[in-house]
Amino acid sequence: MDSIIGVNEQIEFGATPEAQLARYQVCLSEFEQLQYTDDYVLQIKEDIKKLQALIAKKGEAV
Template identity: 40%
Template structure:
């Protein structure tokens, strides 16, 4: 499987909420395709929901 993130993203040097949302969605898409789920994936889903709320709040400002 090809990596969906680059080195800078791994080091979290690129970390706007919108960029993280894009990465998390791509990551979850891959895991969904593999029908894989574990506590780490659940944590990503929770973070995704939190980021979605954060982006909505920032958009209102």
């Protein structure tokens, strides 16, 4: 399954990984409140993990 995090999204919205993570977490929270799950929700969870790792790595480099 391909990531839904895209370079185009980063360029279009000027989103930092932290901003993307916050947006994805809000989205996931909404789906969880609705008790809804499908492949898209699973991909959001995977992308959240990738963003968290990217942010952690970025923090280590500083």
